[in-house]
Amino acid sequence: MKTSLTRCAFAVLACFGPLAAGAQTTPDTTSQVPQLDQIVVTASRSGQLEKNVLGNVTVIDRQTLQQAGQDSLADILGRQHGIQFASNGGPQTTTSVFMRGANADQTLVLLDGVPINGATSGLGALNAIPPASIDHVEILRGSASSLYGADAIGGVINIITKPDTDQPFSAYANAGVGTYATSKYSAGMSGSADGWTYSLGSSYAQSGGYNATNDKNAYAYNPDADSYYSRNLNGSLAYEWRPGQKIGLQIYNSRINGGIDYDRYNPYNDRSVQTLDLYSLSSENQITSRWKSTLRYTYTQDKNRTIAADSDTTFSTRQDQYSWQNELQLAPQQKLVLAYEHLDQSVSGDIPSYNADFTPGPIINYDQTRRHNNAFTGVYTGQFGRNHLQASLRNDHDSQFGNAPTWGLSYGYDLTPGLRAYAAANTGFKTPTFNDLYYPGYSNPNLKPEKSRNFEAGLRYTGETTRLSAVVYQNKVRDLIAYDTLTFLPTNLDHATLRGATLSAEQRLGNTTLRASADFLDPRDDDTGNQLNRRARQIYRASAEQRLGAWKLGGEYMYVGKRYDDVANTIVLGGYGLVNLTAAYDFNRHFGVQVRWNNVLDKTYTQAYGYNTPGSNVFVNLSWRM
Template sequence: MKSRFVLRNAGLLACLAPAWAWAQQTPATASTAPATASTAPAIPTTQLGTVVVTAARSEQALKDVLGDVTVIGSEELQNAGQSSLAEVLSRSHGIEYANNGGPQTVTSLFIRGANSNQTLVLVDGQRINNATNGLPALNALPASSIDHVEIVRGAASSLYGSDAIGGVINIITKRNTDKPLSAYADVGFGTYGTSSYNAGLSGASNGWTYSLSTGYQQSSGFDATTKKNYYHNPDKDSYYQNNVAASLGYEWLRGQTLSVQYYRSYVNGGYDMGAAPLFNDRAIQKLEDYSVTSTNRLTDFWTSTLRFGASVDYNRSENAPGDEVYGNTPDGRSVFRTRQTQLNWQHDLQLAPGQKLTLAYEHLEQRANGDIVNFNDYPVTVGNYEQSRRLVNSFTGVYLGDFGRHHVQASLRNDNNSQYGNRTTGGLTYGFDITDKVRATAGYNTGFRAPNFNELYWRNDSFFQGNPNLRPETSRNYELGLRYQDDDAEAGVTYYHNNVKNLIINQAVDPSNPFGVYQPYNIAHAVLEGVTFTGMRKFGDTRIRASLDLSNPRNTDTHQQLPQRSDTVLRLSADHRWGSFLLGGEVYLTDERRDATTGSTLGGYGLFNLLASYDVTRNVQVSVRWNNVFDKQYTLVDGYRTPGSNAFVNLRWRM
């Protein structure tokens, strides 16, 4: 039986079909030079020469990738102004976000309607979803500290294991260059007393490669909560953050390279806890990621990559001390910390022209510690998780094959988790070139999410307790795609259907007492279904982009739309260049959503942004980003504020 979602939107699909003819009428001409820093549009450019790694765990040209993949480039990230990383990501199709009153607060990201802990986030290939609540520390990652981001939509557990139900986001911090020395520095100021300072250098010479960058950002902020929020504190919630990234590599023999890499980011942000109205509540988040990698070309067709690394997510809350009513610790501080140690040994085998096989072994150790307040005691006491360590051993195989007009990607993975045992996932995608510019794809992939330490081992605090008998959430995703691409135009449409089972939700242990202890159970099911349209066309020095997401993420047991997610999102952008000057605009329109906590309806809204840049010299550029030009009042989470009209001016120098 055909999906109700497809039937409901059939008329719109038919109306949009002429866009394909519009795109294909564009003559194929030589590709124009890529836009400079301030051209960053609402939808990132798909450049024909771009190479991605995340989609198949090995290098591929972006134009050859079979799935729904986007690359956000360094220029857009480094000129994001006051936009958070999550906000920049949400300008790409299929992604929405929510935070609790500013970029420094807890941030959720939804890819194709999946929960935030159902999307795997990597930094330089290493997972950063913490083991306590499963969320990545997006609030601790300033956009200006990142080189580029690769986004893979759809279930990808057969490539990366747990958490990859909605997709994978790989944040790349290393800046590569083929020059002996390249350097940059920028300084920017904006609304809410915001300022940003960044500098870095990189180079390559005599077999050595190196990079070093650092940055500092601060803001007076705005009041994170509204008066209707129980925790409201009428103050400005400021934040400051800093980051540093470094890498060093040496090719000691042709095809034999040893490299080390380090990334650290820190944010100290204000938020409203409410236990003591005059107390300046702070949340401090520190993310560290480091690795050592040996890349060895063993033969003409065999490359081995051995990497050892670790990531540490440290989260400390500072609230009013000794408040037994609200459960604060005696000194007002509580700390949650995740350490993930990873060993990866990957082998890339070029079997024949157009055929590649990747085999990988991974070992992951997760350790979690936290200050869990026990409300059963008076005064309250603090304890740790009942278990604080688990191991995961994984084997992965990925095959890529190109046979003329036919293309195949197949993947298979087994994860053995010391908590729940084995989980096997797989994926198969087929692509067919209808013409040299039009490709059709069909894919099927499975995914899963392992329960986090909060869900498994949280000590009974009289409100919530973990459930060590939880099973992983599982998903089955299939999708169909059609894509047109030439030098001056792109158009695509993707339909996806992701069925999630064993969904974990919290329910009262005693149904007759809804104010008693809650515990997580595998009792829900969800369907993440939607159609996405994307398009781009150039008219000389003018470029226009658009995307439309029509989705229906719903709990199939309650028939309710999943909270904080809209069923319609439209993104439009355009820019035009006059010599050294560029001017662009962005429109973001979204339908209403349902709040996760209050259940209230959050109204739809529209945002209009402006961006401009001027190349003062070959090495100096001034750029301006003006977000929410018309000062639209909108809500992402009920009871929490969002930024009004805000502008940011950035002066950038690069060698």
């Protein structure tokens, strides 16, 4: 198996060998031009240069997403420092993302600034969001509830799908094939004219897949290939009827139908169907030269259906959010953001029940299916020479849990024009899910929200060709929800400390770009002293990218240390190292080909006990751009 995969991969790469002879050999001088600093919004709820952010932020750009090959969004996130992930056997299955060691449901996932964490599972449906539908991703690490409310204990992942359409008409198309009988197709357009801005994109993918489980899985193993297919449609339309006065409409619809292994004692082509819908209507109004108002209504629905031999269940979360945000420019270097948000959540579940003789009973729903939240947020940012300040304050009033005030305070000082030191402190919280509170027979309606207190300090150097960063942090989480070993019910039992340090570097040398990062993490359950499960204490990443005329060649290496699959730290998941290679060739400014070869050495590794991961796999993509 390994030999055939390797030979296949070399054959694919060799197909492009003749093109190298005709490629330009002159240096690509454009890569030597200093890159413009990106605008990010997640760190302060309004646009600011990335270099001015007081915190640890990463932006994954569109080019990286478009060249992802077979990778899922979780795969791409897992290559960023401070993030680990585990899937249950493929991109179609449930994926857990751990940011700075926090639990998977303690990271807030936003889609164009709107929360999409399901109210039943607490997770964001990352498996339903194809990379081809995304313009870029902003990652904010550390507790951020004072900006966005519940669930942001570990940080925030803001997935932004709308492109910058303040440009003439443009279009694109992609078609690719790869290992496991995988094929992907995407196309889209965007532009602006006469006050109108618009975008429309669509994608489709299918794969024969690989077996999601192995024989170590005592409950779910089924020796079959678990295929999947997915489709996505997204678009936006806006009209600026007067300078500074704009109304807009946005849609996002995504669905993935994938094979899973559910019950080894009832072999069946078990399926998981995950859908995610978002519809948004907004009005942006420049009231005065210093006051911008944005009104927005957003509807989202996250639905997961599991089809097995003896059951067909669906869990759904609907969220209606109404928001009014005001950006006030107090002075040239001072801004105040004031926002009000109202969130209605409603859930439904097809929950099986059993009679006294253990025969199947009727399908039932949660005891409670609705709750709402009102929130007021204020964020101040200011620059005073070498001094930089950000302060945020928020109060969430949940219909069940009452008030939850949170705050954040960050200060930065420019030691030199390119070197900044900063320190930040903030608080966070997470409300219990409907599963925690109301799942029949396995819930506790008396649960309290989890709470956190985070402190971090860092040094960041930004030059024309060099970026260096060092961050240390400690996040104390209390009232963690865990299952009581005596009652088997969720209880606010545990306390945890998430302590760590991250080093990262980027260096551009002409046509060569080098990147590296190292994560040192100690995520501990304070009550037992155990390492939090599925989280490694050390992760190292390194990559290199080289421009050779019309060619772009790259290589990546990632090492993930030992982890434990269970909270008792009895099931060891060994460390592993992965090597990936990339190559791209531009035929001209419109057409190109990209190749991504993952797990070059065909390593066998484990992210979750009893679940498989992909072997060596290759994906070839042909792209067209206007």
